[in-house]
Amino acid sequence: MITFKQMDAFIWIVKCGSFEAAATRLSMSQSAISKRIHEIEETFSLPLFDRSQRGARLTEKGRELYELCLDLAGRRDMLIKRMSDSQVLMTRLRLGVTELSALTWLPSFVEEVRGLYPKVQIEPFINTSARLFDSLISDAVDFIVIPDVYSDTRVVSIPLDKLENVWMCSPLLIPHGTPLSLDALSQNTFLTQGKESGxxxxxxxxxxxxxxxxxxxxxxxxxxxxxxxxxAGLGITYLPGKLVGNLVKNGKLGEVTLRPSPPNIRYAGMYLTDRAGGVIPEFVHIAQLLCRFDNSLIF
Structure with missing residues (x-):
């Protein structure tokens, strides 16, 4: 079986033009170089060099083997580079986010990752929290950002930004600023996201x-x-007040004054525990910097 050390010796003899020059290039003795070439020739039972000529002149079979060795050595070098360079360690990032993230901070995240990791292709998956979490567990996605409501020993969870909601509805249903108790609130139709939503x-x-x-x-x-x-005035709901300010300003929505206020929603970046040693934590760090729910929606 031919080894990479033997191939390297063979390649550099051809490139340098002599055994002596190749030995110098590889910091080896000329006898060690010659031994590796002899081992290759014994393996394939054929001469690599025409020894009737001066210099390292290849035989026909030697030329064929040289081209194959160049290809294999090139693939080896590419493998080493990909495994040691964090910028090309992942060729794609399968990123799962909920709809609200897609409508707010996701474009900034994509732009930042493209700038830092130009070789990484981002494949976004937009779905409910429950389905994204299931996709993470099944390794269908690499990294998700969802409300922090799930716990699993197989998953690393990093706190991100919190979403501050306020009670809202159409001013035609309840005038803006009207105070309500929880009991009074319950007499209205409640608009909510389902159980698959965090x-x-x-x-x-x-x-x-x-x-x-x-x-x-x-x-x-x-x-x-x-x-x-x-x-449309079909009920009361919770909405991120900082994101829908234009709708309040235009009279499309109004805030209902209620104590206690709605609970804040803490988001988290999640990835599988066995990915902790790779580049995924770097993407989580970027998400920590950019995951913000304090700007207007993109529409």
Missing amino acids: IGLIYQRYFSSKNVFFNKTLECDNFVAQLSLAV
Whole structure:
């Protein structure tokens, strides 16, 4: 079996033009170089060099083997580079985020990653928190950003930004600034995201702890649809006040004054524990810097 050390000796003899020059290039003795070439010739039972000529002149079979060795050595060098260079360690990042993240900080994240890791292709997956978490466990995605409601020993979870919601509805339903108690709130239709939503799950637990039960609940896992239903006056909901300021300013939405305020939603960046030694934590660090819910929506 031919080894990479033998191939390197063979390649440099051809490149340098002599055994002596190749030995100098590889910091080896000429006898050691000659021994490696002899081992190759014994392996294939054929001469690599025409010894009737001066210098390191290849035979026909030697030329063929030289081309193959160049290809194999090149592939080896590329493998070493890819495994040692963090910028090309991953050729793609399968990133899972919820709809709200896609509508806010995701474009900035993509731009930052492209600048730092130009060889990484980002493949975004937009879905509910529950489905993204399942995809992470099954290794269908590399890294997810969702509300921090799931715990698993197989997953590393890094705290990110928190989302501050306020109670909102159409001013036609309840005038802007109207104070309400939790009991009064429960007499209205409640617009919420379903159980597959991390935020929806948090609110379900919150109202259960307060023994609050709504007369009617409309579930929707789509944030834009939830927002549209609120603007249409179909019920009260929780929305990130800092993100929908223009709709309040235009009279499409109004804030309902209620104490206690809605619970804040802490987001987390998550990846599998066995990826902790790779480049994934660097992407999490970028997410920590850019995951913000304090700007307007992109539409």
